[in-house]
Amino acid sequence: xxxxxxxxxxxxxxxxxxxxxxxxxxxxxxxxxxxxxxxxxxxxxxxxxxxxxxxxxxxxxxxxxxxxxxxxxxxxxxxxxxxxxxxxxxxxxxxxxxxxxxxxxxxxxxxxxxxxxxxxxxxxxxxxxxxxxxxxxxxxxxxxxxxxxxxxxxxxxxxxxxxxxxxxxxxxxxxxxxxxxxxxxxxxxxxxxxxxxxxxxxxxxxxxxxxxxxxxxxxxxxxxxxxxxxxxxxxxxxxxxxxxxxxxxxxxxxxxxxxxxxxxxxxxxxxxxxxxxxxxxxxxxxxxxxxxxxxxxxxxxxxxxxxxxxxxxxxxxxxxxxxxxxxxxxxxxxxxxxxxxxxxxxxxxxxxxxxxxxxxxxxxxxxxxxxxxxxxxxxxxxxxxxxxxxxxxxxxxxxxxxxxxxxxxxxxxxxxxxxxxxxxxxxxxxxxxxxxxxxxxxxxxxxxxxx
Amino acid sequence: xxxxxxxxxxxxxxxxxxxxxxxxxxxxxxxxxxxxxxxxxxxxxxxxxxxxxxxxxxxxxxxxxxxxxxxxxxxxxxxxxxxxxxxxxxxxxxxxxxxxxxxxxxxxxxxxxxxxxxxxxxxxxxxxxxxxxxxxxxxxxxxxxxxxxxxxxxxxxxxxxxxxxxxxxxxxxxxxxxxxxxxxxxxxxxxxxxxxxxxxxxxxxxxxxxxxxxxxxxxxxxxxxxxxxxxxxxxxxxxxxxxxxxxxxxxxxxxxxxxxxxxxxxxxxxxxxxxxxxxxxxxxxxxxxxxxxxxxxxxxxxxxxxxxxxxxxxxxxxxxxxxxxxxxx
Numbered sequence: 001x002x003x004x005x006x007x008x009x010x011x012x013x014x015x016x017x018x019x020x021x022x023x024x025x026x027x028x029x030x031x032x033x034x035x036x037x038x039x040x041x042x043x044x045x046x047x048x049x050x051x052x053x054x055x056x057x058x059x060x061x062x063x064x065x066x067x068x069x070x071x072x073x074x075x076x077x078x079x080x081x082x083x084x085x086x087x088x089x090x091x092x093x094x095x096x097x098x099x100x101x102x103x104x105x106x107x108x109x110x111x112x113x114x115x116x117x118x119x120x121x122x123x124x125x126x127x128x129x130x131x132x133x134x135x136x137x138x139x140x141x142x143x144x145x146x147x148x149x150x151x152x153x154x155x156x157x158x159x160x161x162x163x164x165x166x167x168x169x170x171x172x173x174x175x176x177x178x179x180x181x182x183x184x185x186x187x188x189x190x191x192x193x194x195x196x197x198x199x200x201x202x203x204x205x206x207x208x209x210x211x212x213x214x215x216x217x218x219x220x221x222x223x224x225x226x227x228x229x230x231x232x233x234x235x236x237x238x239x240x241x242x243x244x245x246x247x248x249x250x251x252x253x254x255x256x257x258x259x260x261x262x263x264x265x266x267x268x269x270x271x272x273x274x275x276x277x278x279x280x281x282x283x284x285x286x287x288x289x290x291x292x293x294x295x296x297x298x299x300x301x302x303x304x305x306x307x308x309x310x311x312x313x314x315x316x317x318x319x320x321x322x323x324x325x326x327x328x329x330x331x332x333x334x335x336x337x338x339x340x341x342x343x344x345x346x347x348x349x350x351x352x353x354x355x356x357x358x359x360x361x362x363x364x365x366x367x368x369x370x371x372x373x374x375x376x377x378x379x380x381x382x383x384x385x386x387x388x389x390x391x392x393x394x395x396x397x398x399x400x401x402x403x404x405x406x407x408x409x410x411x412x413x414x415x416x417x418x419x420x421x422x423x424x425x426x427x428x429x430x431x432x433x434x435x436x437x438x439x440x441x442x443x444x445x446x447x448x449x450x451x
Numbered sequence: 452x453x454x455x456x457x458x459x460x461x462x463x464x465x466x467x468x469x470x471x472x473x474x475x476x477x478x479x480x481x482x483x484x485x486x487x488x489x490x491x492x493x494x495x496x497x498x499x500x501x502x503x504x505x506x507x508x509x510x511x512x513x514x515x516x517x518x519x520x521x522x523x524x525x526x527x528x529x530x531x532x533x534x535x536x537x538x539x540x541x542x543x544x545x546x547x548x549x550x551x552x553x554x555x556x557x558x559x560x561x562x563x564x565x566x567x568x569x570x571x572x573x574x575x576x577x578x579x580x581x582x583x584x585x586x587x588x589x590x591x592x593x594x595x596x597x598x599x600x601x602x603x604x605x606x607x608x609x610x611x612x613x614x615x616x617x618x619x620x621x622x623x624x625x626x627x628x629x630x631x632x633x634x635x636x637x638x639x640x641x642x643x644x645x646x647x648x649x650x651x652x653x654x655x656x657x658x659x660x661x662x663x664x665x666x667x668x669x670x671x672x673x674x675x676x677x678x679x680x681x682x683x684x685x686x687x688x689x690x691x692x693x694x695x696x697x698x699x700x701x702x703x704x705x706x707x708x709x710x711x712x713x714x715x716x717x718x719x720x721x722x723x724x725x726x727x728x729x730x731x732x733x734x735x736x737x738x739x740x741x742x743x744x745x746x747x748x749x750x751x752x753x754x755x756x757x758x759x760x761x762x763x764x765x766x767x768x769x770x771x772x773x774x775x776x777x778x779x780x
Contacts, residue, residue: 026554093512097524129559162721165697169768179613179770187608189616190658190697190767199607227556242554249481250550253543260536264529271525287647287661287691289699291720306696306738307722313740313769318776323769324740325696356559390723400723401736 026244027251028230028237032119034258039112040216041262042105047213049102049270050205056092058084059154059201061194070279078283081197082156086279101270106148108266110298113141121343121373123360125229127353131344133222138341140215143208145333148296150204152276154197159276159293161284165190166306170329175322191286229360239358292390301380304387305332308407336380364433367426375419382410482548490545497538504531613772617765619659621746626651627662627688627756636754640666640686645703645717647691650758658767661691662746663700663717664756667729671714674731678763681747683756688746689732690766693719695739697768700726717743731763741775 010016027033060080066073068083070090078086088095117137120126126134149167153160168190171182187193228244230237237243245251269275281290295303305328314322347369348354363370386407393400508527511517579585609615627635627648635648646664649655667685674682681687693700698721705715716735717726724737732743744762751757764775 024552026552029551093520094524096521097528100521101525162698166721169696172768172770175771177771179616179772180610182770183608183613183615184604184610185608189618191656193608225557226559236553240556242556243551244554246550246552249547250543253539253547257536257539257543260532260539264532264536267525267529267532269525269529271522271529285699286656286658287649287699287701289701289720291702293720303722309738311695311724311734311736311738311740315740315775318774320740320769320773320775321771323771323773324738325768326771328738329696358556390720 023246023248025224025247026227026242027247028228028242028244030231032123033228035112035116035119037255037258038262039109039116041259042109042112042266043212043216044259045105045263045266046102046109047209049098049105050209052098053088053102054205056084056088056095057081057201059197061156061197073279073282076283079156079197081154082278082283085155085157089277089279097267097271099270100273100275101266103152103275104269104273105266106151107275107296107298108262110141110144110148113137113144114298117141117340118373118377121340122363122370123229123231124357124366124369125360126344127357128344128348129226129356130222130229133219133226134344135341136215136219136222138337140212140219142337143211143215145298147204147208147212148298150200150208152296154200154204155278156197156284157278158281158284158288158290159278161191161286162289162293163295163299165286166303166325166329168192169323170325173323173326174330175326178323178326227358229358231360231362237359239356242358292394294388294391300387301336301384302329302333302387304383304385304389304407305329307389308383308386308404308411332383339376364426364429367423367430370426371419371423374422375415378418379411379415382407382414482550484546484548487545490541494538494541494546497534497541501531501534501538504528504534507531613770616767616770616773619762619766620650620653620657621659621758621761623758623760625653625758627664627748627758630655634755635664637684637686637750637756638754640664640756642666642668642685643705643715648688648756658692658697659690661699662688663691663703663728664688665703665715665717665728667715671729673729678731678745678747681745681759683748683750686748686756687728688748688756688758689717689726689728689743690746690762692767693721693724693739694741694743694768695719695724695737696721698722700724700743740769 006016009019058080062080063077064080064083066076066078066083066086068074068087068091070086073086085099088099090096120134120137149163153164153167168182168186171185172178174181183189185192185199186196187199227242230242230244232238234243245254282288294300306325307328309324309328311324313320313324350368361369386403389400389403389407392398392403504527508524508531511520511523511527514520517523576582605611628651629635629646629648632651634651635646640646644665648662648664649660653660655661665687667682667687669685672682672685672687674687689700691699691701696719698719700717700719702718702720703715704713704718704725713735715728717728717732718724719737719739722738724739725735726739726743727733727735732745734740734742741764744764744766746762747759749757749759765773769775
């Protein structure tokens with residue numbers, strides 16, 4: 001049976017040599033190499049649940065009155081979009097499971113991508129010949145953020161409307177073209193043309209997912225063509241020699257097991273842990289907003305930046321050149337991505353190391369990179385946590401105004417401090433390793449001399 | 452029935468293995484591994500559990516009026532996937548030959564192919580005599596075609612005319628109404644709370660429409676000299692849309708505890724821009740770059756609140772290029 005299937009496939013496609021190679025493709029073994037796979041499998045869950053959701057979601061701002069089974073909203077005027085998502089939550093069987101799983105999967109997807117990026121960064125996996133793979137991955141993260149934002153924005157509940165208002169203000173704040181850009185995207189002054197809903201919808205369910213899928217394909221092709229990086233765990237591994245488990249039968253059940261477990265966790269979260277209960281927020285209205293609103297976690301750094309920037313518009317007389325939201329909402333994320341994107345070339349410039357690298361560094365092996373990475377991460381994390389200043393007021397009774405100044409100070413003080421501390425730790429770890437090695441050598445020599 | 456059971460037992464005991472083993476006596480590609488019948492049974496058990504949980508999902512789905520159905524759906528479907536994952540992981544740990552194989556990394560570069568590619572490109576272009584001119588022409592064609600392809604996107608919105616961003620539905624004489632269209636009277640407005648008002652007979656769903664209306668206690672009002680007559684008996688009105696990022700200014704901080712609390716302020720809950728309603732909407736705190744636009748008010752003879760003109764400046768967040776004086780009707 002197996003032989004006949006193989007014969008059929010090979011004679012029609014000529015794929016046998018390729019498949020033989022593919023089945024014996026080697027995967028080096030380390031737990032941290034699974035982070036990228038977690039992201040991939042969360043993406044698969046996103047596509048699967050997302051397809052179900054499109055069958056019920058109505059991307060329309062047309063006015064309607066709610067008559068569904070959720071009593072508190074009955075008789076309320078709302079958009080078709082919001083009504084259809086309330087219906088998915090209450091009147092479509094298993095609809096809430098699928099919706100919540102979709103939302104959880106989005107949060108986990110971005111988290112896995114970010115952790116994967118950190119792993120790549122701190123082990124130097126981005127070095128030649130893998131800069132392209134790294135850039136494609138970074139681009140994917142950049143596409144993922146608007147993809148998630150649009151997903152919860154097109155629901156047209158109160159929170160999504162508040163998020164869109166901020167997005168509109170950031171679009172308007174782009175120097176010189178901001179007003180034109182916002183009018184183009186929204187189709188008119190905020191809240192925009194009714195067609196804006198369809199624009200969000202097609203972008204969320206088609207344009208960006210196809211882009212992400214294409215980037216994933218490119219990413220994996222590049223990974224496979226250069227093969228995986230590896231840690232030097234044994235003497236058999238080197239820059240030229242790869243040691244790993246073959247795709248089949250070693251890696252396949254392991255990876256499929258991971259896929260099932262990721263999906264299991266996402267569906268358990270979707271069924272048991274409530275996320276974004278939109279029926280509690282109510283429909284959006286430009287004249288309404290609510291206190292204590294927070295975006296999904298992966299946009300927390302942007303709300304933090306918007307809150308930390310001092311209150312000024314850059315004006316020339318009566319003419320506003322750069323409105324305030326630009327600094328935190330556009331320039332800050334752009335700067336972060338530019339720094340990350342340029343880093344492989346900057347490091348090569350500084351270290352002068354232009355050779356090929358297949359073996360990974362441990363963080364301590366490259367103290368400069370690790371220290372810079374930790375400092376940069378701390379810088380972004382300070383802004384990220386500043387996004388929850390209003391929650392800290394409620395939880396710990398800290399004054400909001402005082403927190404603003406503490407965070408601004410931390411932005412200046414913390415990164416250099418962390419840079420020097422981390423670099424020192426890395427160097428000490430290296431030194432203690434040298435001492436240990438010398439000790440072992442001396443003991444071995446002593447033993448040899450006695451014998 | 453008994454013969455069927457016997458066959459099943461034989462199958463479970465691995466009776467068909469003999470023939471296959473004979474085949475595998477030849478030189479192997481995959482490393483050999485010891486048999487692990489116990490692990491095999493664990494995998495079988497887990498797979499049956501996965502099947503049972505999946506069936507449970509279908510059963511739950513079919514039950515009408517199941518209490519806590521979302522939780523049961525999640526438990527059953529997630530549980531099924533969890534069992535499947537566990538089965539695959541036990542499989543990978545116990546039933547897969549341990550193979551760690553060495554292999555050389557692919558050659559990073561292919562100098563011969565690089566040279567060949569270079570020659571193919573160069574030699575293919577040998578008939579060309581005016582390289583610069585051709586490049587310029589091709590760039591012109593490609594660029595113009597790309598521009599033409601993008602042109603229809605201009606229809607997405609009034610991209611070249613930003614004047615609509617200044618527009619508001621307010622004009623002299625327009626009455627202030629509440630969300631349901633009921634006109635607001637001077638007597639309706641109490642101190643220490645705020646009201647949302649809209650222009651009578653206009654859409655409420657634009658950033659130019661909503662107002663926040665408050666009554667400032669006597670003696671606390673400090674409007675600039677040119678706006679002293681914009682208030683009616685201490686009542687002032689401002690655009691409800693924050694000048695920072697377009698959220699609705701929907702918090703009114705009023706001094707509940709006079710000795711310690713600061714004076715009344717309008718606060719936007721998105722980034723906590725804070726405006727002073729007694730001082731022409733001046734920014735007290737937060738990232739907003741300019742004051743809340745104020746709407747001049749007057750009362751008619753019957754005590755209804757009316758606009759006495761348009762806002763003091765453009766409503767909503769600033770855009771690049773906005774001139775901050777004057778809104779247009």
